Amino acid sequence: MAIELGLNEEQSMLKTMARDFLATETPKTFVREMMDDEVGHSPELWKKMAELGWQGLVFPEEYGGASMNFRDLTILCEEMGRAVMPGPFYSTVILVGLPILDFGSDEQKAEFLPKIANGEIVCTLAALEESGDLWADDLHFRALPRGDGYALSGTKMFVTDAKAADYMLVAARTRRTQNPEDGITLFMVNAKEWGIYMDNMTVMDLTRKQYAVRFTDVPVSASNIIGELHGGWPILQQIAFKASAVLSAEMVGVGEMAMEMTVAYLKDRMQFGVVIGTFQALKHKAADMYAAMEYSRSLMEWAAECVKENDRDAPMAVSMAKSYCGDSVKFVTDAGVQLHGGIGFTWDHDMHLYFKRGRYNDTAFGDGNYHKEVIARQLEANLM
Amino acid sequence: MAIELGLNEEQSMLKTMARDFLATETPKTFVREMMDDEVGHSPELWKKMAELGWQGLVFPEEYGGASMNFRDLTILCEEMGRAVMPGPFYSTVILVGLPILDFGSDEQKAEFLPKIANGEIVCTLAALEESGDLWADDLHFRALPRGDGYALSGTKMFVTDAKAADYMLVAARTRRTQNPEDGITLFMVNAKEWGIYMDNMTVMDLTRKQYAVRFTDVPVSASNIIGELHGGWPILQQIAFKASAVLSAEMVGVGEMAMEMTVAYLKDRMQFGVVIGTFQALKHKAADMYAAMEYSRSLMEWAAECVKENDRDAPMAVSMAKSYCGDSVKFVTDAGVQLHGGIGFTWDHDMHLYFKRGRYNDTAFGDGNYHKEVIARQLEANLM
Amino acid sequence: MVSSEPEKLEALREEVRAFLRENLPQKWGTPAYEPLEAGSEEQIALSKSFTKKLYDAGYTAFGIPAAYGGIERPPQEIAVIREELRRQGTPFPFVGLGRLVVDTLLQWGTEEQKKRFIPPILRGEVYWIEGFSEPNAGSDLAGVQTTAVRDGDEWIINGQKCWTSGWDYGEWGFFLCRTDVNAPRHRNLSFFLFDCSTPGFSRRPLRQMTGEAHAQYGELFFDDMRVPHENMIGEEGRGWYVAMTTLIAERGGGQVSAASGETGGMGLGLFGARTIGGVDSLIELAKKTKHYGQTAWDDSSFRGRIAQIAIENEAMRAYGMRLGKMIMSGSASGNEASMAKLTWTEQGKRRGDMVCEIIGAYSQLMRGDSRAVDGGDLVYGMLMTRGTTIFMGTSEICRNILAERILGLPRQ
C-alpha cells in the first residue's frame, strides 16, 4: 500500500474552500473577540461549519457525515491552525467524535454522531488531572456504582472548551488493580448536569479555552459508557494518537502562516534605507524557517496518510510529526516575533496568536521531548 | 580572598615571551615535521624550554624551579595551544611533575623534579585502560608484590608521548576490595625497562602522540610509589583536576588562534567582488565565535585562579571551564573550517591542526557532557 | 590580594549586612517574598527611598567624581560592598534609567549639566525614561524622525517615541531627534533632556504580548513641546554619538555599571521582579516536577541544560570581572556590552523555553491563575524574554556591533 503525499484534486478544493471560508468567517477581529470571550464559542460559526459538513467530515453518511477520510480532516485542521481559529471543533470532533466513531456502540453512534455532524452539540474530553499528563498512574478521578449507573467525583483539569460543551467524555477510575491502565472507563456525561462546576483557567493561548471542572456526585447511566467497562485506557491512547496527528496539522498551518507573515514583513519593512530582507542573517533565518516548515509538512502528511491507511508505521509517524512540528512551530513563531522586532512583541500584532497557539499544540499530548523518548524506545524495540 | 582575572605585568611579560619563543621555535613547518615523526619530540626544543625555565616553572627553587604559580603555568600552556605545540610538555609537567610536587616524598621530589626542570627527562602518565575513561571501576592493570617491590602486568591505553618518555607514572591495582577506588597505587616506572612494549596509536591529533603500552612482569621498587600504597585514586583525581584546567587554557589558545585566523581570512578573501567579511551571516558567526572565546577565557582564568588559590570553588570552576572551553573550541574550529571554505578542508591549511587539537583537549579527562553531569550533581548537593 | 587591613574590611562587611537586614523588605530573597508589581506606585516609592538609603550609607555612586555627588572608596571596600549587596540579591540602584543619564552626562555633559542632573539621580529622586525608538526607527536608530526646530532659546519638538519603559512614571526623560533635515546621516541628530510636565507632552500605554493590564511600555507624543536649549547634551547635530554612550550604558557596559559590578543586567527594576530563573530555583523546579513517574531532574538532558545555564552564568560573571577591570582602566571600547546583552537575553529565551518544557501543561497558565507554577511568573518570564532580544538593540544588531566594531569586519 503506497503512501502518497501531496494533495489530490478533491483535497486541493477542500483546502481552498476551507481557507476562503475561514478568511471570511474568522478574521482576526473575530478571533480577538473570541479571545476576550469567556466561553470562546460562536454558535453562528458552528452552524455554518456544520452546513459545510465539517463536523461530520469523516463520519459515515448514515450518521449525517460526508464519509471523507482522516487525511481530509487534517487538511481542514491545518487551515484552522492557519487561521488560529478559536472554538470547540478540535474538542468536539477530534477528542470526542472520533472515539465515538471508533469505539461507540451502534446506539451511541446513532445518538451522538448526527448531532455533532449537524452542529447541534458541542463536546469535549475530560481526561487530564493534576499532573496535566495523560498517564494512567495519574488518573485518580472516581466513578462509583450508584443504582443502575455511576456517580462521578473528582476534578478534571485542562479541559478544553468545557463551558461551550453539551457533553463531556470523562475518563474515570472504575476499579483499582495492580495495573493502573486497567480499570479506567470513559463516560459520555451531560455537561449541564447538577454538580458540575467549571472554573476558567487563565491561559496563554486564548484561542483555546481551558477549564478546571469539578464533579460532585454527578450521575451517569451505564449506557453512556464508551467502549468496555474498565477498558477506557486504549481508547484514551487512540485519542492521543489521532489528536497528535491533528495537532501536527494545525501546527503546520500555524507555522506556515507565521513564516509567510514574516517573509512578507522582511520584504516590506525598511531600515537603513533598504528592506530588511536584504540582510543576510535575516535571510538565513527565513531559509531555516522555510526548511523547518517544509519538513514539518512532509512528516505531517506522512503521518496523516499512515493514520488514514492504518499503516503499521502510523504510531512512529505520528510521534515523529508531533515532535518535529512542535519544535518547528516554536522555532518559527519565535523567529517570527524576533524578525518583526518591537511590533512583533505587541498585543495588537497577530504574531503572538501564532506563537501561543503553537505552544499549546506542542504541549498537548506530549511535547517533543516526550515523543522523542517514545520514538527512541520504539526504535530500540524494532532492533530486537 | 579575591580572585583577580586578567594579567599582571609579570604575567603579560611571560605571555609575550612565550608567544615570541614559540613563533620562532615551533613554526608550522616544525609542527608538521613532528606530526610526521613517530615519537614527536624534539630534544633541542626541550632543552631550550628548560633553559627558559618552563618545565620547572612552578617547582620551588630548591628543585631547580622558578617558583611561579599555577596561573602562570596556564599562561604558558595557553600559548602552547595557540601554537599547537607538539611534544611532551603536558605529559611531563602536568601529568607527572605536578603530582610529584604535590604528593611525592622529599626524596622523590629531589630525585625527579630537578631532572624535569633542567630538561633531562621526559615523563608521562599511564592511567587509562580499555574504556578510555578515568574511572576506578575500569582500572584492572595489576601490580603484584615481587621481592621488595612489585611486578606490573597489563595494558595501558591512550598513553601520551610514551615513546619519548624516560619515566611513566603508572596506575596499578595493588589490592581489590569492595570499593574500586581503594587499592590503586601509582608507581614511577623507568620507561626503558625490559618488558614494556609500545604500540603507536593512529590518532587524529598528530600533535599529541598516543600509545598502547603493554607491561609484562615489569619490576618496580616500592620506593617508587608516589603517595600511599593503595592510595593512588585521590592523586589521579587531582591530576585530572589540574590537567583539566591546563587543557582549558590550551583550548583558549587553540580557539582564539582559530578565530583570529578566520577573522583575518574574512577580511582578505574576495568573492562576488567584495571581501566575504561583508556578508552578515559570516559576520554573525564571527561574532558568536568571539563571544564563545571571551567567555572561555573568562571561565578559564577564573578556574586557574581558583586552582592557584586553592579556593573552595575550584572543582566547580574547573569543570565549568573544561566544559565550556571544550564546547567553544569545537564550535570555533568547526566554524573556522566552514568559513575558510574548501581551503580550510585541506591538509595543507593549518586550520585542521586546531580543529584536531581542540578535539583532543575536549575529550581528555571528560568532555562537556561529563563535566556538565559533574556540575549538575554538585549544584544539587549545594542546594541541600 | 588580601587587604592590608582585614579587620576594617570585615567591619565594613558587617555594617553592610546590618544595613541590608534593616532596609531590605521583609522576607526578601525567600520564596515567600511577594514582589511588588513592576511599575506600581508602591514599587517606585520603595525604589526611590531604598536608592536614597543606599546612597546615604555610601554604598553606591562609585566611579563618579565627588564633585557630582560620587562616592570615593578604596577598591577593596567597593569589592566588599558589591559582594554583600550581590549576596542578598540587592536590587540594582537608580530608579528608571537614571544610571544611563549619569554615564551620558559624565562623557558629554557640561559642568553645569553634570552638577544639576547627576546628584538627584544618585539620591533616587527622579524617575528617568527614554525616548529613542520610533515606529520607523528600531534597529536603525539613526533614522529617527522626531523633529526639533530652534526658536530662540528653545527647541520645538514634534514626533512620537515608542517602547518606553516606565512611561507612566517618568518625571524626566531623554530623547534623540532630528535637528537638521539636510545634514548627512549620523550628523543630523541631537540629544535632549526634558521635563515630563512640559506642555505638549503626552503618553499612552503599549500593550505587549504578555498581555498584562498595566502596560510596562508606552508611547510618548511630542506636540509642539518646547525644550530649553540648555537641555541639549553634547553638540548640536552630534546626538548620535551621545546616544551611543547611552546605549552602551544601557546594555550594561557603562562606567556606572562597571563601578557597581553589574554588567549585562537589564535593570529589572527595584523590587519589581522576583529573581526568576536562577539556577537554584531551576533545580528545585526540576526536582519537584514529575512526569510519567520521574522528575525532570532525573532526566539527564534537563540536568545538562541546567548545568549549561549555570556555566554561562559564571562565564558572564567572570567576564564581567574582566570587563569591569578593562572599563576602569580605559581599555574597553564599551562595545563589549553588546556581547553581554546578547548572551544574557538569548540565554533567557532558552531558560524560559526549558522551564515551560519542565512544567508541561502548566506552561499554559498565566499570572492570575491560582494553579499557575510560581504564580505564573515563569510563563510570564518566558514571554518577556521574547522582548529582551529585541529591545535595546536586537540580537542581530548586537552581533553586527561585535563583528564590526570589535573584530573590525567591514560594514555593509
Added chain:
Amino acid sequence: MVSSEPEKLEALREEVRAFLRENLPQKWGTPAYEPLEAGSEEQIALSKSFTKKLYDAGYTAFGIPAAYGGIERPPQEIAVIREELRRQGTPFPFVGLGRLVVDTLLQWGTEEQKKRFIPPILRGEVYWIEGFSEPNAGSDLAGVQTTAVRDGDEWIINGQKCWTSGWDYGEWGFFLCRTDVNAPRHRNLSFFLFDCSTPGFSRRPLRQMTGEAHAQYGELFFDDMRVPHENMIGEEGRGWYVAMTTLIAERGGGQVSAASGETGGMGLGLFGARTIGGVDSLIELAKKTKHYGQTAWDDSSFRGRIAQIAIENEAMRAYGMRLGKMIMSGSASGNEASMAKLTWTEQGKRRGDMVCEIIGAYSQLMRGDSRAVDGGDLVYGMLMTRGTTIFMGTSEICRNILAERILGLPRQ
C-alpha cells in the same frame, strides 16, 4: 492507490530481489561487508559493471526519453523497483558524476549531444568528473578565471580547477570557463565537455584534512588544451545557466535523481562507502558503549538526539516523496535541492559529533588503528562531514538560494 495488477507487481518485486541477491556483493548490507576503498580501481570497476547490470535489467534510467537510452515503465513498477533497491541499500547508479551530465544535456544539449553522450553514461561506461571550483572561485562560481579562446573549430583552454572528486579516474569531464573577458558577469561563461586524454590536460591530488593517502579530491590543470566546439553545451556565453542545472542535479534535485527516488543524497559512490550513521547503527553503538557504568543509550540526552536524527531522516524521506512528485509534475524549481543538501550535510555534522561524544577517547583513533571503533569509519566520517557543508554549495550559499530563489527575498 493499489495497483490494478497486484500479481504482476509482486512478480516484479521478486525479480528485483532475485537480481539483487545475485548481483550485490557478498555480505552486502551486513556489518561484515568490507567496503572497497573509495576511488580504488576495484571500486570503479565494480561500479561500472553493476551500473550496466542494473541498466540491462531495466531498473534505472527512468524519466529519460527512450531515444537517449531511457527506460519507460509504469509509475507503479518504478515505485516497486525503487522500494526494493532502497530496501537493500543498493548504491545509487551512475559512475562518477554522469547523472549530472544526463540532467544537463536533457535540458541544454543538442539532439546530437544527447544521442552521443547519454547512452554510454546510462550503461556505466564512462567515469565523469567536474571542473567548476577554482582557487578563487568557490562560492562565487561565476568568478571562474579559466579561459577559453576560440581557434577555428576548437577552443584553447587555460586554467586550473580544484576539488574535483574522482579526479584520477576521470575519463570525461565537464567544466565552466570564461569565453568572453568583456561580457558582463553571468554572460561571459561557457560550458564544455572534454575528454581527459586530451593533450594539455594534467591532474594532481589535493590532500584533505582527513589525511588519507589516496586523495579523494584533486586539482585539474589546462595548459593550451584544445576542445572541439561541438563539445560546448548550450549557447556561448550562457554557461552559467547550464551550470545551474548541473548544480541543482548535484544537490539532488535533478530529474534523474527524482526518477531514481533519490534526493539530497550526495552520491557516496558505488560500493565505496559503508552506510555509516544510520539510526540503527547509532543505537547499537550507543547501547554497546559504556562510560562510568552506564551505556550512552541509558542517557536520555543521547536517546533524544538519536531520535531527532531518526525524525529528520524520515522528514527528508517524506520530503523527497513530495519533491519527487513536484519534480515529475514540473512544479518544482529545482532550488529545493539546496534545502535537502543543507539539511543532509548539517545533520551529518551533528551526527558525526555525537558519535565522537559517544565513543569518548576512541574518537581519537583513525582508520589504520586496529582498536578504532568500526575500523575508524566513524571518525573519518565525522571529519568528512566538515567538507560536505562546503562542497557543492556551502550551507551559506544553500540558505541564500532558499531565501532568494524560493522565498523571493532581495539579492544583496
